[in-house]
Structures are given as structure tokens and as C-alpha cells.
Amino acid sequence: MAGSDIKYTDGGVCAPNGFRAAGTACGIKGTKEKKDLALIVSDVMCSAAAVYTTNKVKGAPLKVTKDNIADGRAIAIICNSGNANTCAPNGEALAGKTCELTAESLGVKAQDIVVCSTGVIGQELSIEPFREGIPELTAGLSYEGSAEAAEAIMTTDTVPKEVAVEFTIDGRLCRIGGIAKGSGMINPNMATMLSFITTDVCISPDVLDRVLKEDVKTSYNQICVDGDTSTNDMTVILANGMAGNDIIDGDGEALDVFRRALSQVTVYLAKRLARDGEGATKLIECRVKGAADDEQARAISKSVIASDLLKAAMFGADANWGRVLCAIGYAPGEFSTENVDVDMSSSAGTVEVCRGSRHKEYSEEEASKILSEEEIIISVDMHQGSGSGVAWGCDLTYDYVKINGDYRS
Amino acid sequence: MAGSDIKYTDGGVCAPNGFRAAGTACGIKGTKEKKDLALIVSDVMCSAAAVYTTNKVKGAPLKVTKDNIADGRAIAIICNSGNANTCAPNGEALAGKTCELTAESLGVKAQDIVVCSTGVIGQELSIEPFREGIPELTAGLSYEGSAEAAEAIMTTDTVPKEVAVEFTIDGRLCRIGGIAKGSGMINPNMATMLSFITTDVCISPDVLDRVLKEDVKTSYNQICVDGDTSTNDMTVILANGMAGNDIIDGDGEALDVFRRALSQVTVYLAKRLARDGEGATKLIECRVKGAADDEQARAISKSVIASDLLKAAMFGADANWGRVLCAIGYAPGEFSTENVDVDMSSSAGTVEVCRGSRHKEYSEEEASKILSEEEIIISVDMHQGSGSGVAWGCDLTYDYVKINGDYRS
Numbered sequence: 001m002a003g004s005d006i007k008y009t010d011g012g013v014c015a016p017n018g019f020r021a022a023g024t025a026c027g028i029k030g031t032k033e034k035k036d037l038a039l040i041v042s043d044v045m046c047s048a049a050a051v052y053t054t055n056k057v058k059g060a061p062l063k064v065t066k067d068n069i070a071d072g073r074a075i076a077i078i079c080n081s082g083n084a085n086t087c088a089p090n091g092e093a094l095a096g097k098t099c100e101l102t103a104e105s106l107g108v109k110a111q112d113i114v115v116c117s118t119g120v121i122g123q124e125l126s127i128e129p130f131r132e133g134i135p136e137l138t139a140g141l142s143y144e145g146s147a148e149a150a151e152a153i154m155t156t157d158t159v160p161k162e163v164a165v166e167f168t169i170d171g172r173l174c175r176i177g178g179i180a181k182g183s184g185m186i187n188p189n190m191a192t193m194l195s196f197i198t199t200d201v202c203i204s205p206d207v208l209d210r211v212l213k214e215d216v217k218t219s220y221n222q223i224c225v226d227g228d229t230s231t232n233d234m235t236v237i238l239a240n241g242m243a244g245n246d247i248i249d250g251d252g253e254a255l256d257v258f259r260r261a262l263s264q265v266t267v268y269l270a271k272r273l274a275r276d277g278e279g280a281t282k283l284i285e286c287r288v289k290g291a292a293d294d295e296q297a298r299a300i301s302k303s304v305i306a307s308d309l310l311k312a313a314m315f316g317a318d319a320n321w322g323r324v325l326c327a328i329g330y331a332p333g334e335f336s337t338e339n340v341d342v343d344m345s346s347s348a349g350t351v352e353v354c355r356g357s358r359h360k361e362y363s364e365e366e367a368s369k370i371l372s373e374e375e376i377i378i379s380v381d382m383h384q385g386s387g388s389g390v391a392w393g394c395d396l397t398y399d400y401v402k403i404n405g406d407y408r409s
Numbered sequence: 410m411a412g413s414d415i416k417y418t419d420g421g422v423c424a425p426n427g428f429r430a431a432g433t434a435c436g437i438k439g440t441k442e443k444k445d446l447a448l449i450v451s452d453v454m455c456s457a458a459a460v461y462t463t464n465k466v467k468g469a470p471l472k473v474t475k476d477n478i479a480d481g482r483a484i485a486i487i488c489n490s491g492n493a494n495t496c497a498p499n500g501e502a503l504a505g506k507t508c509e510l511t512a513e514s515l516g517v518k519a520q521d522i523v524v525c526s527t528g529v530i531g532q533e534l535s536i537e538p539f540r541e542g543i544p545e546l547t548a549g550l551s552y553e554g555s556a557e558a559a560e561a562i563m564t565t566d567t568v569p570k571e572v573a574v575e576f577t578i579d580g581r582l583c584r585i586g587g588i589a590k591g592s593g594m595i596n597p598n599m600a601t602m603l604s605f606i607t608t609d610v611c612i613s614p615d616v617l618d619r620v621l622k623e624d625v626k627t628s629y630n631q632i633c634v635d636g637d638t639s640t641n642d643m644t645v646i647l648a649n650g651m652a653g654n655d656i657i658d659g660d661g662e663a664l665d666v667f668r669r670a671l672s673q674v675t676v677y678l679a680k681r682l683a684r685d686g687e688g689a690t691k692l693i694e695c696r697v698k699g700a701a702d703d704e705q706a707r708a709i710s711k712s713v714i715a716s717d718l719l720k721a722a723m724f725g726a727d728a729n730w731g732r733v734l735c736a737i738g739y740a741p742g743e744f745s746t747e748n749v750d751v752d753m754s755s756s757a758g759t760v761e762v763c764r765g766s767r768h769k770e771y772s773e774e775e776a777s778k779i780l781s782e783e784e785i786i787i788s789v790d791m792h793q794g795s796g797s798g799v800a801w802g803c804d805l806t807y808d809y810v811k812i813n814g815d816y817r818s
Binding site for chain 1: 463464465466467493495496497498529530531532533635636637638639640715716717718721722724725727730731732734735736737738739743744745746763766767768805806807809810811812813814
């Protein structure tokens, strides 16, 4: 019987039964000090699904991965950081070779490998570091290896992102785990940045694919750091069935529980990605209600957190609701902006700044105190329906400029 | 007989025959030191046309102006800076009253007045400063008053923007002049920031309207400072016919000359607006050729100059073509990105950085020297058609963050 609380747990991508992971420094980043190669392996074959960037410029690994999981099956994920293998010579051949080396090392088929890369665009990537790195990685595989893998996929991230949840389906204990990386070049569209999700739930490839595509609409697609949709964004999920539940191959309570648990994982990671945006000092969440429908609410919330002017105002702890309204007004879609309410809140309290699209008296001092916290919530009521949505972003700071004026990425 | 060189000349909006202008400080900006009220008046009635922001949140003045020039006629423009009269109580009544006061002072009809406001959103605007300011303004009207008016419409602009051109139609000497303001909150869409254009050419309202709507597609709509489409963007053009040419009321050589002259004015102003973007140290121009069509080329060029990562790279004088390709890839539309060339140039030279979507060897030192100039051109060849387009923007700097973290605008 499905239905249970969903609780956070340890272990990241290794929390679900039957997944090992590892991370190593193989030299792509130019130093043995920085991990740059990650591996996640299931004990048994998995149902697999992925969503990819909609940028027309796609990293070579995306094409190879898409081919490999066309049959809905995969057993491992190999990922390097430091070089995106995008707009680089022989990219697809190299990504293919990476799969072969990994498959050989694991004793599996190359077509069952998911391959990813993240880092600088346009620089040639050599296969040499992989030749030594992959065996090293395989030798280091562990059921406690998630943290290493999370570290090895980082580029300008300041912290690794990792989470896991547990819940029950049919009385069986199930888990979903995930790691992610992002930071700059974050404005996912129809895809995500790099995120690897594992689960021991038994689920068919078709349903898994459907659930993932649906999920990203309210998680990864609702974050923005700087409006640049990357060339390499990808979210991959592997489900190995080792929890032993009856296979989920259609709608029902089991699927509902799985959806909610997956959402808890992806939303957690999405928020961490937004909070760790390049140069960010604050997580900004925009909650919209009262829109015509949920899709409209999501579009509005995303427009707000993506606005450079709003992001800069948040950096300055300035309750500039005019910029919020401006961003609402240029969100795609046809809707009224005549009766909009805006509140701004944090752990330090709430300030009501706009009612009916007009100024509401508030204390600048109070507002400044509230907006000086690290997590800000901008609440918007559009008063024209029951649609709701949430989006996450971060403030625009001097450090964003510094990082991106200097970092060849 | 039409057809002639188009030459720059002095006088701004007063260059065309029969236009006077003035600017004064009436207290809206809180000090008599800063001009905040501008007036442009024609000796005789004009054909009038305007394009407006597509932001669903529209400043009150836009609605009043739209009504007033529905008949294609106007005789004067009154504009205040310091307060956008947007999302403020009684906004439309106040804008209407402004027209009445101006009309009374000039001895004309209120419905023939164009009214505009620019500045902070959400703060109530009082009619009191206008009561004294308008008579002062009228008393100060002069055929040399363009510079004063240009100054009075500024908000965070660091320099006034003003230009005029002269040319001949039917052997008659004609002029077009313009002033503009912008700086932050610049991402015009289907409209422009504040720009006032005057001409003494004789032209019908319908044709004038058509020409203006067409013109902004390749001028004001092709600039971006920070991606925020303002609530108050407007371009207005007044044509008083005092050049004495045969009325332009359809296609032909006379219209062609007028179009080219108008484009020279609006492109000049658009570039100045981009260059004076908040915190900017550089003008960035992106020229695209080889696209499927002109519209696609324009979309691609605009995507490039609007990218925060690209803008930051330009600030750092970093020839990061990967970010150019990324921005090309997420521009709207379906097109190939397999064979893209990118050059970067300035007065210091040209560096070829990408050929066929792959790295081309170049000297980092040379590139850095070239990109340290104040005007950068990024040239893109898409190799799949004959469409071309241009867009303008500026670099993303620490000062943008500083200005917008502190400025209540």
C-alpha cells in the first residue's frame, strides 16, 4: 500500500539500494588537487530517462547519451568536469570512446553508459586523462561514494549539492538520491543543468521518462542564475528496481508517492543551485498565486527572479517593488496587472510593499532588515485565478561580474 | 527630385524648421539644480506617430498619449523625469491635467499634447510642480532649446543624447532631429525607451506611423542594456511639413530617403543609449550575416549582446567565443549552429576566434588589446542564408551592480 511521509536521509546518489559512486582527479582540470571525473554505477540494469538543454548548440556528450538511452536502459553515468566537450574537434568520437573505456572497466556494454561533460566550451578534450582515470575511478567505487562524485562534477560551484529521501511504496522502503552542479550559465529551459538522480524504485522506462519531463517544469526549469541557457544541461535518472516494489507502469498511488519524493529531491537541488549561483549572497524565491493557471504563475515567478534589476535590488536589500511589477509585466502571456499585491519576507519578518499595484506604506528600515537575510521570499498575488507557481534565483553582485569577467568558462 | 546625401547637423529636435524646445527644473527631482520638465512645440500642427512598450504594466501617460494621438495629430510633447507616474494613484487624471495645463499655456487643445514621464515607479506624482513649471517652460521656449530638453528628460543617463540630420526631398532641404534617454531598464520590445523625434518633412499620419513601426525593428528594438523592458518606453515622432515638400503619402523615392534619414537618427540614438547603459564602459555591437533571414539575424544578434555572461566577458576583455555560441544557440528560432564563424574587432584590430563552430588559434594578448577598446564589434557568420542584422548593448560591470543596488528607480 503506497502513501507515506517522505523523509530526508543520507548518502546522496548512493542512498538507494545497489548504487556505488566515485570521484577522482584525472588531470582534465590540470591538477591532481581538483577532482574532475565522476562515476555512478548500479549493481543491476536500470530504467533510464533524461532531459536535455534546448540550446541549439549541444555538447557532444548529449548526442551520444541520447542514442545510448533511446532504449530506456542504462547502468552507469560517467561525467567529467573542466571541459564541456562542446564545439571541440572530434567531440562525439571522444564521448563515444569514454563510454567504451568505462564499459570495458565495468564489464558492461558501451551503449548502457550515460556520458556527460561540463566546463569550458570550445577547448579540445583529450582521451588520455580518461585512460588512466577510469580504471582508478572503477577501483574507487563505493556504496559511500556520493560525496566524491558530487565534488568531481563541480566547476564554479562553491559547494557540492547532494540530497536523498526515503519513503515507502507497497510497504517497501524506497529511496531517491541526487547530486547536481551549476553556478553560472544557469537558465534551464526544457532541461536542467547537470543533475544525476538514482532510485531503487521499480518503474518502467516510459513512466519514468514521463515523470521526469513533468517534474523539471516545477524544479530545474524554474531556476535562473544569469539567463544563459547552457549548452550542456542534462538531468539523468536511473531506477534499478532493487527496492522490490511492484513495478510502477501507470498512474496510481505508487506513482503519486514517487512523484512527490522526486519533486522533493529536485526542488531541493534546484534551490541549492540557485543559492550557489556565481557571486550570490542570497537565495531569492518568488511565489505567485492568483494567476489564470499554474503555467502562467510559473512564467511570472520566473520573470521576477530573472530580472537583473530585481536581482541587484535584492543585493542592495532594497524593497523595490516597482521592479517586481515591471518584471511581472514583461513575462510572456496575456494577463492583467491592475490588481497585484507584493510582499517581501525572510526569517526576519514580512513587509507588505504593494497592494492593488500601488504603493503600500512601509518602514524602509524594517524592509532593509528583512531583505538583509540570506533567503528572501517575494510573494505575489495576481488576483485573477487559482494558478500558482514558484521560481528560484539569486542576487546580482559585484562577485558575479568579477567571476565572469575573469573566468574562461 | 528625391535622393541625396544625409548629413549630420546641429540643433537636435530644433534642427527641423518650426520646432522650439525648453527644459526646466520644476522640483519633481526635489531640487532646482536638476532639470526635470521638458517641452517640444511645433509652430504648426503635426502628423504624429508613436510606438509604446509591450510591458503589460504601462505608465499612465502612455494611455493618455495613445488616446490623444489616435487621430494622427499632435502639436507638442511635455515630459517630466524623476517620477514615472506608473502604478501611482490618480496617474491618468494627473497625466490628463498635465496636458490641460500645457495646452492652456500654449493656447492649443489638450488632445493635441503628447505626455510622457520617466523615473521611479510607484511613487505618487503631484500636479503642483507642473503648475509653476509649465508656464516657466513655455516662457523659455527657444529654437535653440533642444539641449535643455535633452537634459530635462535624463534620469540615470550620464550624458544627454541628441542628434539631427539634413537631406533633400524634391529639392527642399529637410531635417530630422531627435533626443533620447535610457540607461537602466533597457530592453525595448515593440517599442523603445523615451525618444522624441521631430521633422519638417510633409508626410501623412498613416505613412508616418508605418515608417516608425518599421524603423524601430532595426534601431531601438535592437538594443539591450539589462533585459528589463520598461513600463514607460515610448518613441514619438512629430512631422510639421514646414520643409514644403510634396506630401509623402505612399511608397516612392521620397519615402525611401525619409526612411534612411530616420534610420540614421534612430540608430545613432540607439547606439548612444546602449553605450550609456548603467555602469557601461564599452559599446558592444553584434553584426550577424548568413542567417536564414533578416529577422532571424536580428534575433541572434540581440541574444548575443543581451547575454550577461557575454557582457561580463567583454568587461574583462576576454575573447570568450564559447559564450557567443551559447547565446546564439538559445536565440529563438530553428536554425543550425554547426558552421558558425566569430570575429571580434575594434579600432585596435580584428581577431578571428572561431571558425565552423570550432576554436581558431589566436593570440590572447592580441585579443585582450583589441577588447580593451571602448567600441567592440562581434561579427557572426551563420553560413545558411543571406539574412543580416545588428544589435547593440554594453558590458556588465561592477558599477551596474552598484548603481542598481542603491538607486531607487
